[in-house]
Amino acid sequence: MFELDTSIKEWKRSLRKNPGYEDGDIEELESHLRDRIDALIDEGESEENAFRIASSEIGDVKQIATEFYKTTTTKPYLETDSGINLGILSNFVKISRRNLFRNKLYSSLNILGLVIGITSALFIYLFIQNELNYDTFHENGDRIYKVNRVIERETETSTTGITSAPFKKGLEEDFPEMIEMATHFGPDDGVVTIGDKNFMEPRFYMADENFFQIFSFPFLNGNPVTALEQPNTVVLSKQTAEKYFGAENPVGKTILVDGEKDFEVTGVFEFPEGTNSHFYFDLVASIQTYSNYRFYTEWGWNQVHTYAMLSEGVDLEDINPLLPSFMNKYFGENMTEMDRRVDIMLLPLKDVYFADYLTYDWQIDHGTKSNLYVFGIIALLIIIVAGVNFINLATARSVSRAKEVGVRKTLGARQLVLFFQFMAEALMMAFIAGILSFLLVYLTQPYFEQMIGTVISVDLFAPEILFFTIGILTITGLLAGLYPALFLSSFKPIKALKEKISFGTSQTFIRKGLIVFQFAISSLLIIGVIIINQQMNYISDKSLGFQPDQLIDITLNNSAARQQLPQMMEQFKTIPGVEETSVMSGSPGGFFDTYSFRVEDHEKVLTLNTLFIDDKLSEVFDLEMITGRDFDKVFSTDSASAMVINQKAVDFLGWSADEAVGKQIRNMYLDDEPRTVIGVVEDFHFRSLHSQIEPLAVSMSRDYRNIVLKISTDNLSSLLPQITEVWDQFSPLYPIDYRFVDEQFAQLYDSDTRQRKIFSAFSVIAIVVACLGLFGLATFNAEKRSKEMGVRKILGASIGDLLLTFNKEVLTIVGVSFFIAVPVTYFLAEEWLQNYAYRISNGMMSYLIAGVIVILLAILTVSYQTVKVAWTNPVDSLRDE
Amino acid sequence: MAASTRPLILSILKRGESYGYQIIQDVKQLSGGTLEWSDGMLYPVLHKLQKDGCIESRWVKSEEGRKRKYYSITNIGLQELQTAKDQWSSIHSVLETIWGPAQKWAI
Known part of the structure; x- marks a missing residue:
């Protein structure tokens, strides 16, 4: 039964196969066709006949397409010398767009892979930026040093973050030329009573009068220089002030602490937005209030954090040689009796956050610098895996684009122009992926924060983040596009048009090499995840000796x-x-x-x-x-x-x-x-x-x-x-x-647990991206070899046989990559397990499990496509051509 | 594509705004059905004319819901038509002298 609309649709589809038609051209021709058909039907023709006559009157669609193509494209190719001008740029974009839409499967696989890769990289970059954004807002930050004590022990030395309260005055008095001022604060907690309400305040600090002069916390009310001069004064954070007094100015008001002491509010400060501090507090009271307590007067009572601000022009090298004599003066007797030295170590403010080796560093946030490297490397690996996908899919697809290259070269396109055309396509894809990634990051940031257990204070729209995004897109696009662009643009036109382009061994080798690389990375990450999980389970199951x-x-x-x-x-x-x-x-x-x-x-x-x-x-x-x-x-x-x-x-x-x-x-x-x-x-x-x-x-x-x-x-x-x-x-x-x-006890392993989660998540991402690439290649291969499969089937091969034939190659590739990954992973795992006094053995089992997982994933990915093609009737695959 | 196509289309459009199918019908009617090219080949010419600024186009939805692209002639188009007319009449007069009585629409 003849269906007019279906026939018209098919006719349109045949038009679309030709490059040259632009948006609207096909619609215009369709409208013509329908007018003509209506007229013919009025003349008494049947629908079927009317369609035949009308479509044949319109003529050969390929010839029309060529005419269209001439009206739009020939000029720039013939008229410019350099090969590149604005006209051709817009042409690049146009052709890129068409190719993007014509091959929806490849485009979406490519873009999806890139989106995942770029999103991961963006998240990790945000995390790293956030970690590097500690304590950057203090005006005199480059002159501020944390005073730590290095203590000799039997087998090693340990560095302790706390000192006793007298250190502050001692340093100021003994080094008046070198130290402009020093400050100290003691983290504590307290219960604050306002009217009939009690507030438990876990971050209630005590600090001296220099605190707000050395650290630049912006004041909303009060004077930072004098705020903590008097005993029984307190400065509130903005949030705390609002919690206690609403919108009223709290300066001059009184709060009751621990039900016994009254403190007068002398100021309100805030933590600057978009930055982090290695210590956080909601209230800070004058430490002078406690001037007759033992902790305030005794040199041996280590309970506060001390910071020194060096005078301008004074370097660490100037003061360091003098510090041992300072310790001898105040602790000489003590050190002789203990038979061990204790010395001062001044740590630049910018290094304090990453000084996670400091012991007894109460209520100080520390980050682990090695985490930055680990995550940075993971991000890089994922981007590489996604980029490799791009390269592989583009070169694999080049067979279908060989004719395009041939035609365009015949029409006068230079290799350089074609090269830029393919680069433009790569960049365009990267930028589409970039925009999607940016959106994705914007929407899922809270989940990421939950996973890493930190709030990211860095603004996603900050210039450096945007700059980074554009940078990484350009680099990814350029690097991923480079090889396919060189490869495609170098086709010889006659060969490309006459023969079927077959890959030389070098292309196949590069492609296979890249897949090996991808799967080696994936294997590494999977083995890593298994080992980390086993170690964490081991720790949580290990008997502590009590319940x-x-x-x-x-x-x-x-x-x-x-x-x-x-x-x-x-x-x-x-x-x-x-x-x-x-x-x-x-x-x-x-x-x-x-x-x-x-x-x-x-x-x-x-x-x-x-x-x-x-x-x-x-x-x-x-x-x-x-x-x-x-x-x-x-x-x-x-x-x-x-x-x-x-x-x-x-x-x-x-x-x-x-x-x-x-x-x-x-x-x-x-x-x-x-x-x-x-x-x-x-x-x-x-x-x-x-x-x-x-x-x-x-x-x-x-x-x-x-x-x-x-x-x-x-x-x-x-x-x-x-x-x-x-x-x-x-x-x-x-x-x-x-x-x-x-x-x-579980809390002790918080950071390990968090690392495990992040590591697992990004490993899954890497393997998904790698499988996306493999899926694309498998689709391409299965299509390319559909005739071979047809012949094999006719000759009696079962679907199982076909699967075996096609999986053999994948198995080899994945197998090779796995054996490359094993020694690297073994070494890294051994390093990581060294962190634990009680650890699992770095045994074969994890590697075997990972191997099975990787191979299964690869086989599943490939088999889906193979089965689909193998299932089709050989008649269909062998009929055309 | 014959050199006559451009002035032909411009002449038709000078009579008023029209769309592809209608233009083809007009051409066929005017030429008595002797034109040698397929209907579809009209469109690349229309696009070329538009690109050169001789005609303008707009999409219009007809009463029965069919979208049609209407073309109209521009000043540049009118000028080109005038130039073509001048050329044609000069060639016409030359040929007339050579061949005797004029032959219409046949180059």
């Missing part, structure tokens, strides 16, 4: 609770479900002190981790005593003169467990008399599994900062409210701050 999910750790964070500690503990014990209670200095999975010790049989001063606890060590952690006994209230002398050490400490001190009992050990800072070892306890992990279990000295010294409750985990929903109720009873102002110890 962390049964322990709740409550921070003892206020004096009211401390004063009534025994009564509170009694109350906790009465709650059903609380099996054991204990108070201690350390926090399992969190903070532990280290002190210097004099130990029997040892001449040198030794450093040990310490835990100060009541008499419940073995009970609360469920630990076995290897020898001797645990603390016991029955022995009244235990609190002043007994010590328990762990197995690791016994090994460290060179004893056997039995020898250890009875030895004398003195904490040089806290105890006047030595303590006697009464028992050795089995090792347990009190810190991250990044490090080995360390020697631990446990005593009953009264320095309690955490309450640890051992609970039965049956009925948490009723247990937690009861615990909170008891806490509130004794600490009405401070809300309870508790956490499960297993969560606390």
